[in-house]
Amino acid sequence: LKRFLRENGLSLFFALLFVSALTAQSFAGQQNYNAEQGEHGASPVSWGRYITTPDFWGAVMENWQSEFLQFAVFIAATVWLVQKGSNESKKLEDVGLESEQQQKLGRHATDESPLWARVRDVRRAIYQNSLLLVMSSIFFASWLAQSLNNWRTFNDEQREHDEGTVSWGRYLVDPDFWEKTLQNWQSEFLAVGVMVVFTIYLRQRGSPESKPVGAPHDETASSG
Amino acid sequence: LGEGREWKQSDVPIVFALFVAMIVIGLAMGLLIPLT
Numbered sequence: 001l002k003r004f005l006r007e008n009g010l011s012l013f014f015a016l017l018f019v020s021a022l023t024a025q026s027f028a029g030q031q032n033y034n035a036e037q038g039e040h041g042a043s044p045v046s047w048g049r050y051i052t053t054p055d056f057w058g059a060v061m062e063n064w065q066s067e068f069l070q071f072a073v074f075i076a077a078t079v080w081l082v083q084k085g086s087n088e089s090k091k092l093e094d095v096g097l098e099s100e101q102q103q104k105l106g107r108h109a110t111d112e113s114p115l116w117a118r119v120r121d122v123r124r125a126i127y128q129n130s131l132l133l134v135m136s137s138i139f140f141a142s143w144l145a146q147s148l149n150n151w152r153t154f155n156d157e158q159r160e161h162d163e164g165t166v167s168w169g170r171y172l173v174d175p176d177f178w179e180k181t182l183q184n185w186q187s188e189f190l191a192v193g194v195m196v197v198f199t200i201y202l203r204q205r206g207s208p209e210s211k212p213v214g215a216p217h218d219e220t221a222s223s224g
Numbered sequence: 225l226g227e228g229r230e231w232k233q234s235d236v237p238i239v240f241a242l243f244v245a246m247i248v249i250g251l252a253m254g255l256l257i258p259l260t
Contacts, residue, residue, distance in 0.1 A: 008238075011243065054258045060254060061254040141255070145258070
């Protein structure tokens with residue numbers, strides 16, 4: 001068990017952070033939800049009831065979609081675009097999909113290579129894009145989920161104010177949906193851009209997210 | 225791997241399955257709640 005924890009510490013640490021933050025969000029969200037319920041003369045809901053509301057899942061999905069969009073865009077963009085001096089970029093001469101040798105494909109695959117990297121059929125086409133495919137699928141699924149939850153919440157509020165409800169299709173072009181979407185996107189794109197640029201000059205000793213402390217500023221992709 | 229120890233095949237699938245499960249449960253809830 002000790003060895004298991006040591007070898008998987010990074011992923012287990014983030015799983016624990018995720019579950020803790022989500023749980024804390026649900027309690028804070030319930031308090032906030034009940035405060036608004038009180039303002040409208042409605043009775044408060046239990047925690048168990050709150051975590052089945054579109055209010056809670058809209059807030060969760062809204063943040064999920066932007067995170068997975070960020071990673072999907074970053075994975076795709078770093079194939080074709082580079083940044084001189086950045087640890088988040090690959091070397092300038094490696095722009096593009098790279099050779100079969102660099103990617104250990106086909107006859108360059110080893111016995112330890114994944115089976116789908118050794119074959120030459122459609123499995124390889126899928127496998128060589130599997131990270132991007134899965135991350136973008138999670139993005140689209142969570143963005144769809146965000147739209148459905150926000151739409152339900154939007155219509156609930158419309159009813160509370162004795163105003164007409166809208167269809168899901170109509171909600172997709174409503175400023176409410178786009179404000180909730182874009183407020184998350186902007187912060188993700190800024191943070192990624194900052195990581196790309198700041199790793200040119202700034203360092204964190206010991207982190208693979210940083211170049212080695214003594215690496216020159218114009219050295220690209222010297223770690224990770 | 226690194227320290228010359230054997231890669232224990234069962235180690236990675238556990239954390240991989242943990243994250244896949246969290247994503248699948250989250251997306252399922254996120255999609256089903258507003259439709260019910």
